[in-house]
Every structure is written in C-alpha cells, then in structure tokens.
Amino acid sequence: MADKKATLKIDGIDEALELPIYEGTMGPDVIDVRSLTPKGVFTFDPGFVSTASCESKITYIDGGKGVLLHRGYPIEQLAAKSDFLEVSFLLLHGELPTPEEKEKFVSTIGKHTMVNEQLAEFFNGFRRDAHPMALMCGVVGALSAFYHDSLDITNADHREICAHRLIAKMPTLAAMVYKYSIGQPFMYPRNDLSYSENFLHMMFNTPCEEKTVSPVLANAMDKVFLLHADHEQNASTSTVRMAGSSGANPFACIASGIAALWGPAHGGANEAVLKMLTEIGDESRIEEFMAKAKDKSDPFRLMGFGHRVYKSYDPRAVVMKQCCDEVLEELGLQDDPMLKMAMKLEKIALEDEYFKARGLYPNVDFYSGIILKAIGIPTELFTVIFATGRTPGWIAHWNEMIGGEYRIARPRQLYTGHTKRDYPG
Numbered sequence: 499m500a501d502k503k504a505t506l507k508i509d510g511i512d513e514a515l516e517l518p519i520y521e522g523t524m525g526p527d528v529i530d531v532r533s534l535t536p537k538g539v540f541t542f543d544p545g546f547v548s549t550a551s552c553e554s555k556i557t558y559i560d561g562g563k564g565v566l567l568h569r570g571y572p573i574e575q576l577a578a579k580s581d582f583l584e585v586s587f588l589l590l591h592g593e594l595p596t597p598e599e600k601e602k603f604v605s606t607i608g609k610h611t612m613v614n615e616q617l618a619e620f621f622n623g624f625r626r627d628a629h630p631m632a633l634m635c636g637v638v639g640a641l642s643a644f645y646h647d648s649l650d651i652t653n654a655d656h657r658e659i660c661a662h663r664l665i666a667k668m669p670t671l672a673a674m675v676y677k678y679s680i681g682q683p684f685m686y687p688r689n690d691l692s693y694s695e696n697f698l699h700m701m702f703n704t705p706c707e708e709k710t711v712s713p714v715l716a717n718a719m720d721k722v723f724l725l726h727a728d729h730e731q732n733a734s735t736s737t738v739r740m741a742g743s744s745g746a747n748p749f750a751c752i753a754s755g756i757a758a759l760w761g762p763a764h765g766g767a768n769e770a771v772l773k774m775l776t777e778i779g780d781e782s783r784i785e786e787f788m789a790k791a792k793d794k795s796d797p798f799r800l801m802g803f804g805h806r807v808y809k810s811y812d813p814r815a816v817v818m819k820q821c822c823d824e825v826l827e828e829l830g831l832q833d834d835p836m837l838k839m840a841m842k843l844e845k846i847a848l849e850d851e852y853f854k855a856r857g858l859y860p861n862v863d864f865y866s867g868i869i870l871k872a873i874g875i876p877t878e879l880f881t882v883i884f885a886t887g888r889t890p891g892w893i894a895h896w897n898e899m900i901g902g903e904y905r906i907a908r909p910r911q912l913y914t915g916h917t918k919r920d921y922p923g
Contacts, residue, residue, distance in 0.1 A: 504529050511537055524558050524567075540910040551907075552739060556589060556894055557730045561807040566814065568728060569593070577817040582723040583607060583693050586665055586890035589728055590658075590897065604693075610666035611687035611696065613674075614644040621678045630675045630882045631760040637671050638664075639753035649747045651900050660748040661893045668886040669693065673700035676879055694719040697886075702874065714828040715873055718821040722866050725814040726884055728891025729807075734758040734765070738892045739899050740907040748896055755892045756885050765881040768867035771802035771840075772877045781839045784846065792852055802864030803847050804857060811859045818865035825872050840868050 502519040515537065518530040528550045531541050543549045558567040566573040569588050576585055580594075587595045587603050595603055620640055624633055642649065645663055648656040674684050677700075685700040695716045703709060729735070737758040741751040759765035777798075778787050790798040805812050826832050844860050847853045870880055 502527070506534075508537070508539060511539075525560070540912075542912050546736070546909075551731060551736060552899065552904075553902075554731070554895065554898060555592065556898060557728045557891070559730050559807055561805070564808055564811045564813050566729075573725065573813050574817065577721060577724060577814070580724070581693075582720050582727065582887070583665075585724050585727050589890050589894040590661055606662050607666045607693065608687075608689040610663050611670050611689070613641075613667050613670055617641075617644060618674070618684060621674065624678070626679060626681065628679075630672075630679065630879050631756065631885075633675045633678070634671065634882055634885060635753050635756050635760070637674075638668075638756060639750055641667065642747045642749035645749070651742075651745065651747065654901065657748070657897050657900060661890075661897060664748065664752055664889055664893055668889045669697040670700060672879070672882045672886050673697060675882060676701055676876070679876075692716060692720070694723065698873075712828060714824050718825045718869050719873070721817060721821045722869060722883065723887035725818060725862055725866070726887035728888070728894065731895075732764065733761070734888065735892060735895050738896050742896045742899055743904055743907040745906075748893065751896050752889065752892055755888070759881060759885050759888065765884045767801065767861075767863035768870065768884070769877050769880045771864050771867035772836075772871055772880075774799075774801040775836050775839055775843075778839060781835070781842055784839065784842055788843075788846060788850070800843075800847070800853075800858065802867060803853065803860055805861045808857075808861070811857070812861040814862035815860055815865060818862050818869070819860070822865040822869050822872075825869050829872055831872050834872075837868060837872065840864075 501521065504517045504519055506515045506517055508515065515533065517533065520528045520530060522528065534540065541549070556569065558570075559565065568576060568585060569592055571588070571594075576588075580588075583604055584595060584600055586607075587600065617637060617640065620637055621633070624636070641663070645660070648659040650656045670687050677684050683705055685703055685705070687696050688699060691699055691711070695711045698711045698716060698719060699708070731739075734755040738751045738755040741754040742748070746754075762770065778784060787798060788800075790796045791800040826834075826837060831837055844864070847858060847860060853859070867880065870883060871877070875883065
C-alpha cells in the first residue's frame with residue numbers, strides 16, 4: 499500500500515495525475531507510473547536505469563556505500579562463513595539451510611551433475627575453435643530436449659527440480675566445453691568431491707591421470723562462484739526475467755541469460771583485464787599506460803578498476819584479493835611477469851590520488867581474472883565461469899517471478915520514424 503503520492507501535471511490533460519509512491523524495506527522510493535498508459539503517456543528511460551521492472555526480495559545493492567546483501571546477509575559475511583551451494587540454497591529459498599537441509603541439498607545437487615550421454619554428441623556439431631559461450635548457449639538451451647519431464651512452470655516442484663538440475667549441470671557443461679576445445683575426453687563428475695573440487699577435477703584431470711585437487715584452488719574457485727552468484731537486476735538477470743515472462747521453459751531462459759552475459763559490456767570484464775595486461779605487455783610500461791588512463795582524450799581504459807554500480811568500493815573485491823594472494827602463493831606464481839604487472843597496477847591504483855578520488859579501486863573482476871589465469875583457465879572461458887556462478891541467481895529470480903504475479907514484458911517506445919504515408923505510384 500502506498501503511503502505517499504506524487505502529483506504530475508501534463509499539458510493537454512486537464513486533471514493532475516496522482517501516482518502512488520511505494521517504499522521498499524531498503525533503497526529509493528518507487529513511483530508507480532502504470533496509470534499513465536490509459537492517458538496515452540509513457541515514461542522514457544533508455545536502459546531502464548531509473549525504472550524498477552519488478553518487485554524482488556532476493557538481492558539488494560547500495561553502490562554508493564559499497565553494500566551487497568543476499569536475502570539480507572552481507573556478501574562479506576557469506577564469503578567468510580558460507581560456501582557456494584549454501585548461498586545457492588539461500589537465494590532459492592530465502593533462508594540459510596539447517597545442517598540437515600544443507601546436507602540434503604548438497605546430496606541432491608551431486609546426484610544431478612551428470613548429463614545425458616546423448617548431449618555429448620551435440621558437441622561434435624561445433625567447431626573446435628568456436629567461442630565457449632556459443633557452445634554454452636547451445637547446450638544449456640538443449641537441456642530442455644532431454645529433461646522435459648519437469649517443465650510445468652506452474653508446478654513448484656517442477657521449478658525446484660529444474661533449479662537443481664541447472665545448478666548441478668552447469669559446471670559439468672562448462673568443463674565439457676573446455677575439454678572439447680582442446681580435444682581431450684570429457685571427465686565424468688564425482689559425487690565424492692565438493693562442487694568446486696568436482697569442477698576442477700572435470701577441467702584438468704584426464705582418464706590417464708587423476709590428481710588430487712588443491713584445497714586452496716578449490717576454495718578460490720568456490721569464492722569465484724559465490725561472489726558472482728547474484729547481482730540484482732543486471733542485464734542478464736533482467737533478460738532471464740523477460741524471457742520467463744513469456745512462459746518459456748527455465749532452460750531456455752537461462753540460455754537467454756548466457757547470451758546476454760556474453761556481451762563484453764556485461765560478462766567480459768575479467769577477460770578484459772587480461773587483455774589489458776597483454777596490451778601493456780611489460781612492467782616497465784605501466785607508468786605510460788597509467789598516464790593514458792588519466793588522459794580523457796585517450797581511448798585506453800583501465801579495466802578491472804571502478805564499477806558502474808559501486809561508487810566507493812566493490813565489497814566482493816576484498817574477499818577476492820585474499821583468495822588471489824593465496825592462489826599465487828600456492829602455485830608459486832608471485833614472479834609470473836603478467837601477474838607481477840597486475841600487482842603493481844593494483845598498488846598504484848590504491849595509492850594514486852587520481853584513482854582514489856574517482857573511486858577507481860580494484861573490483862571483483864580484476865582479482866577473479868588473475869585467479870582464473872593462475873589456475874590455468876583460458877581467458878575465453880572466463881565468461882563461462884561467470885555464467886556457472888550466476889546460475890543460482892538467475893534461477894532464483896526466474897522462480898520468484900513465476901511463483902508470483904507477473905505479466906509478459908512489453909516495453910514501450912518513443913517512436914521517431916515516418917508518419918503514415920502512401921506507397922508511391
């Protein structure tokens with residue numbers, strides 16, 4: 499119920515319009531403009547940056563204060579005390595699981611990690627050098643052809659089964675994409691391993707040799723997944739919701755989210771960090787490129803620093819930095835030329851007044867890019883890792899929408915084309 503109202507006077511409409519103002523539990527008030535449509539007036543908001551497209555209870559962000567909450571829990575606390583599957587449960591169900599609920603959830607996810615054997619044949623239709631995200635779009639969308647026994651989106655049990663299947667199978671598919679690209683056989687998942695251990699096992703082991711996964715690397719991988727699990731109504735999440743508003747099945751909706759994430763302005767940030775480091779090329783050229791970053795007329799941009807949402811600091815970056823240091827020490831890579839260059843960039847950005855004054859602190863993409871490179875994951879696979887981590891957030895938002903009241907999305911437009919005209923002759 500709205501306690502406040504906004505009054506809008508529009509030229510050509512006699513009476514002033516009263517628009518309800520809603521207050522959320524946190525964040526800015528929201529003006530309900532739905533009553534404008536019968537009056538023949540729409541709002542104009544390219545990119546929807548000033549429009550609340552939905553009501554949600556899942557994630558809250560205050561970019562100015564560097565706050566990220568999942569169901570009310572600060573991301574720093576979740577990263578320190580929780581793990582990826584527990585956060586996935588939290589996003590899906592609204593509360594942290596009891597020990598018994600967590601054990602059951604982890605067991606259920608483990609039992610869904612395998613994919614139908616026929617799905618492996620799909621990969622043979624792709625070129626070996628295809629972009630990994632092209633493969634992910636295809637194979638995730640294809641899951642609906644194999645798991646159509648639970649696609650009644652009005653059935654809460656079916657939605658839960660689909661959520662479990664998607665969270666469980668994404669790392670399996672991600673590892674299959676990598677193995678296919680390098681010509682190695684696919685590795686079956688192992689139910690005796692944790693979620694992140696299992697992913698690294700499928701990525702880097704072969705039938706000829708299975709090595710024990712390092713706990714340090716598994717922990718870092720878990721943090722990468724956890725810190726990307728959800729981020730409110732971003733482009734890919736909004737895409738998932740928009741696709742879902744038509745009644746499309748969840749596999750198709752998640753595939754649409756993957757397609758949106760593929761865009762370099764969204765999911766390619768940590769990949770862009772590595773490309774930037776490659777462009778700089780050598781530690782001796784850092785000062786030169788720092789000067790270029792400060793020059794507004796120069797097209798060079800410092801990637802991995804600052805954030806569109808966070809104007810002070812990215813709360814995820816603090817956790818990711820600690821993992822980054824642990825991974826480099828575990829692998830003995832402190833002297834790797836590119837990683838040394840990254841650490842020097844970090845030091846300068848944290849100390850330089852130009853970057854500090856503009857809030858250009860290292861963000862989660864800066865550190866996650868370094869971690870993934872150190873672990874041995876190819877740059878072109880970074881966005882696939884992002885998609886794997888973001889899946890519980892996507893499916894939680896989809897489930898929240900389908901389980902509540904919703905309408906098919908239908909944005910309006912400001913038409914500036916020709917008026918009616920007759921065909922010549």
